[in-house]
Amino acid sequence: MSRHLLAMALPPLLGLFILGIGNGFLATVITLRLDAAGESPVVIGWVSSAYFIGLALGAMLNDRLLLRIGHIRAYGSFASLVAVTVLLQGLVAEPWAWFALRLIGGWATVGVYLVIESWLLASGDARVRGRLLALYMISLYAAGVFGQLLLGVTEGMGGATSFIVIGMLASLSVLPMAMIPRVSPLIEKAEPLSPLRLITLTPTGVMGSFGSGLLVAAVYSLLPLYLQRTGLAVDRIGQMMAVVVLGAMLLQYPVGRWSDRHDRQQVLILIGAFCTLISLAVLWLPMNAWLLAGLLFLLGGGVFSLYPVAVGHAADRAPAGALVRMSQGLLLINAIGSALSPPLISPVMSLLGDAGLFWAFGGLGLFLVAFFVWRRSVRPAPVPVAPFHASTPMSAAGAELAITDEWMQGAIEHEHIEDLSGAVPEVEVAEPLVGPPPSDEPHIVYYDDSRADAPQPPPAQEAPSGIERGSGRG
Structure with missing residues (x-):
């Protein structure tokens, strides 16, 4: 990878890292605050789902603003809107107000992601695009680790401190993008493919993206609730959530490299089975702090690796010139799954108790395994043909x-x-x-x-x- 390309990719990645530190523990702060106020898991689930509904809306609409005003100004607009919504949450502590603010915040946050992803996709060709996206995911997860560790510090100060710090970080994330020379990659207008068209092209990629949205949203919004109800202090909850994101960051590259060398459909089957086994281990094994941390580390690596492998599988089957449109469509599918996750899983926790979260994880993993196995039986992996050896034609x-x-x-x-x-x-x-x-x-x-x-x-x-x-x- 050339120095010029690294210099081109560094500002958006640095901006994402700064914003991601605050955004990484915002969902945990909201969950803990609502639970401390005596709200039910259903209310907490709906407030959490508002963010993912905003993600889905932004995935359909934000590209128009990006194409109209460009990457740098679009990033500044979206990041500033994220800062305003977070600061307002520190002023108004009502569930209905937080629902509306989280909806707007999700719409703005996916705009930031769209700017950065399109910037990286347009900066490099197919030979380096995978490495650029790997740096993108590592920056996002590394920020999440720092954010979860910051949770105990800011929550210990009480009041609106956590929201103020998150708003400051969102504002500071504009600086790397604003201070670079006014040069940004060109991007062609690309509308997302319809969900029906995506399902026709790659059912496995669509289901993998949807299932990833269900699982990841539950990890961010409902796992802190489970940890708090097991008796952990706020700082220990932040540490446990940091372990989850750390597992996602460290296992991301090995799993991605593994999927490059093997059939991605088979890798998805094994990831689903792995998540199911880890969930059952949390339910059945006698828990202590170290064992729980180790299992959550592995769970984070499995759950967060599902989406990039599913996207890679879909990209392998993408028609010529439709890679960006397919990425946008899968982002929309993932956001829909994330929006549905808290309302679907929080009633399971109310019915089965706090352990219902991991029963839901295990059930979702088992369903994904069954679906991927069925798709593999319908459409097996292509068998490579014999290598071609050139010889002088006998003619x-x-x-x-x-x-x-x-x-x-x-x-x-x-x-x-x-x-x-x-x-x-x-x-x-x-x-x-x-x-x-x-x-x-x-x-x-x-x-x-x-x-x-x-x-x-x-x-x-x-x-x-x-x-x-x-x-x-x-």
Whole structure:
């Protein structure tokens, strides 16, 4: 990857990292504050889902603003709106107000993601695009780790401190984008594909993106509630959430590399089975702090790896020129799954208790495994064909290709002698090197240079007279 490309990608990645630190623990702060105020899991789930509804709306609409005003100004607009909505949450502590503010905040946040993803996709070609997106995911998850660790510090100060710090970080994230020279990559207008068209093209990619939205949204919005009700202090909850995001960050690249070398559909099956087993282990094994942290680390690595592998599988089947449109469509599908996750899973927690969260994780993982196995049986992975080895064609064209530079030089020298003497030399027929015994009829000589023991063409001085380039005569 060139230095110029790294310099081009650094400002948006740095801005994402700064904004992601605050955004990484905002969902945890909201969940803990609502639970401390005595709100039910259903109310907490609906307030959390408002953010993901905003993500879905932004995935459909925000590209128009980006195309109208450009990357840098669009980023400044979206990040400023994120800061305003967070600061207002520190002033108004009502569930209905937080629902509306989280809706607007989700709409603005997905605008930030759209700016950065389109910037990176347009900056590099297919040879480096995977590495750029890997840096994008690592920046996002690393920010989430720092954000969760910051949770205990800001919540210990009480009041609106957490919302003020998050708003400050959102405002500061504009600086890397605003201070670079006014140069940004060009991007063509690309409307997202319809969900029906996406399902037709890649059912596995759509279901993987949808299932990832369900699982990741539950991790961010409902896992802190589970941890708090198990008796953990706020700072320990932040540490546990940091462990989850750390697992997502550290296991992201190995899983992605694994999916590059194997059938991605098979990788998705194994990820779903892995998430199911980890969820059952949390339910059935006697828990202590270290074992819980280790299982949450693995769960984060599995849950957060589901989306990029599903997108990679869909990109493998994307029509020419539809990669960006497919990415936007899958982002919309993922946002829809995220919006539906808290309202669907929080009633399970009310019915089965706090452990219902991991029963839901296990059930979702098992459903994804069944769906991926079914799709693999319907559409197996393509079998690579035998490698192609070039050889000289056994045809008239092959005879033309067999004429070497030495043969051509010999023919030119002979024609030069002919021009000087004015005499027409007698044409001699070359003896065959490959084929039947000599006969009275002229014939074409074929050479098969794919065999080590194949005969070689005669030297230049033995070349027959009258050879013309492309004549097919030997």
